[in-house]
Amino acid sequence: MTAAVLLRHGGPDALEVRGDRPVPRPGPGQVLVRVTAAAMNNTDIWTREGAYGLPGRPEAEAGWRGPVDFPRVQGGDIAGEVSAVGAGVSGAWTGRRVLVDPAFYADESEDAAPVGLLGSEADGGFAGYVAVDAARLHDMSTSPLSDEELAALPVAYGTAMGMLERARITGDEKVLVTGASGGVGLALVQLAAARGARVVALTSGSKAEALREAGAAATLSREETDFRRRLDEAVPGGLDAVADVAGGPWLERLLPALRDGARWVIAGAVAGPVVPFDLRRLYLHNLSLIGSSMHTRAHFAQLADLARAGALRPRIAARYDLSDIHAAQEEFRRGAHIGKIVVTP
Numbered sequence: 001m002t003a004a005v006l007l008r009h010g011g012p013d014a015l016e017v018r019g020d021r022p023v024p025r026p027g028p029g030q031v032l033v034r035v036t037a038a039a040m041n042n043t044d045i046w047t048r049e050g051a052y053g054l055p056g057r058p059e060a061e062a063g064w065r066g067p068v069d070f071p072r073v074q075g076g077d078i079a080g081e082v083s084a085v086g087a088g089v090s091g092a093w094t095g096r097r098v099l100v101d102p103a104f105y106a107d108e109s110e111d112a113a114p115v116g117l118l119g120s121e122a123d124g125g126f127a128g129y130v131a132v133d134a135a136r137l138h139d140m141s142t143s144p145l146s147d148e149e150l151a152a153l154p155v156a157y158g159t160a161m162g163m164l165e166r167a168r169i170t171g172d173e174k175v176l177v178t179g180a181s182g183g184v185g186l187a188l189v190q191l192a193a194a195r196g197a198r199v200v201a202l203t204s205g206s207k208a209e210a211l212r213e214a215g216a217a218a219t220l221s222r223e224e225t226d227f228r229r230r231l232d233e234a235v236p237g238g239l240d241a242v243a244d245v246a247g248g249p250w251l252e253r254l255l256p257a258l259r260d261g262a263r264w265v266i267a268g269a270v271a272g273p274v275v276p277f278d279l280r281r282l283y284l285h286n287l288s289l290i291g292s293s294m295h296t297r298a299h300f301a302q303l304a305d306l307a308r309a310g311a312l313r314p315r316i317a318a319r320y321d322l323s324d325i326h327a328a329q330e331e332f333r334r335g336a337h338i339g340k341i342v343v344t345p
């Protein structure tokens with residue numbers, strides 16, 4: 001089969017498209033999924049580059065959970081069709097359209113923390129086929145979403161769902177979303193607006209209109225000079241929550257715009273991982289700072305229910321053949337897109 005194989009940490013040449021990769025065999029408890037669509041995420045690029053560092057060694061080359069076992073097929077966002085089942089798995093799965101939960105969990109509970117990801121700790125979906133545990137499957141036979149739309153969900157929408165749930169963001173709240181045109185950010189805008197929240201989207205350039213179409217009640221440009229006044233106009237009385245994937249200077253800048261008792265949930269740091277901020281703003285106003293990594297099984301099941309009901313429609317920014325994965329990564333890196341970039345084998 002054809003697969004994009006990561007041979008080592010490095011630049012684009014560390015990723016090779018090969019036509020001679022053997023089709024994996026499903027082991028006991030596993031199924032073989034014929035991949036029909038796989039979406040791209042920041043983690044594919046950061047893992048290729050080894051950009052996550054290690055505890056105490058921020059410059060070290062590593063994947064998000066530490067050393068990566070090469071060669072590795074990346075891709076945590078997988079939609080496809082079950083083409084074979086391993087020992088102990090019901091044959092009723094064969095032929096079904098499925099969405100794959102990419103997370104490895106710390107234990108068997110519904111609320112277990114994610115501790116690994118397909119495409120990082122095991123082979124993922126940038127290939128014709130992938131063997132996965134049957135426990136990861138969510139049946140999408142009845143979903144009105146296309147395979148590309150389904151593939152857009154797991155990492156970005158799973159992470160967004162995890163953030164909204166961990167910060168307990170509800171329908172009558174005012175929420176600012178950073179990185180709003182990106183994969184996780186757009187998912188946050190859509191999911192929070194679908195709950196009824198008043199969403200303010202922080203974005204750049206000419207992306208505001210697309211974000212209002214996605215459900216944002218107001219948008220703010222990160223190039224805005226009179227930023228605080230614009231924010232106060234958009235949300236008089238202060239923000240109830242910030243759902244943040246940017247970090248960097250935004251924490252210090254936006255913390256004073258939160259009302260007393262508000263929450264700041266963070267899942268990414270595209271604007272910088274190491275930040276100074278005034279701790280007094282945190283404790284004097286009873287603010288909560290919440291770290292959020294991916295999703296739990298319970299969060300993913302909620303997402304799968306929304307997908308089956310057609311209650312959300314991810315925006316597909318671009319499509320590439322798997323053989324053009326380098327071009328797909330280039331476009332992702334440019335950051336001019338809005339929504340998810342999908343590759344199809």
Ligand SMILES: NC(=O)c1ccc[n+]([C@@H]2O[C@H](COP(=O)([O-])OP(=O)(O)OC[C@H]3O[C@@H](n4cnc5c(N)ncnc54)[C@H](OP(=O)(O)O)[C@@H]3O)[C@@H](O)[C@H]2O)c1
Nearest residue numbers: 159179181182183184203204246267268269270271293294
């Ligand atoms: N914790 C987790 O489980 C988890 C899971 C997935 C992703 N992540 C992390 O979440 C972050 C976002 O991921 P993604 O896939 O959504 O990335 P993405 O698609 O590249 O989107 C990031 C967005 O951030 C905005 N941005 C870029 N530079 C910025 C800056 N200096 N200041 C403010 N905003 C900036 C841009 O949107 P605008 O132009 O609209 O501002 C961009 O579209 C990454 O750090 C990723 O590693 C974490």
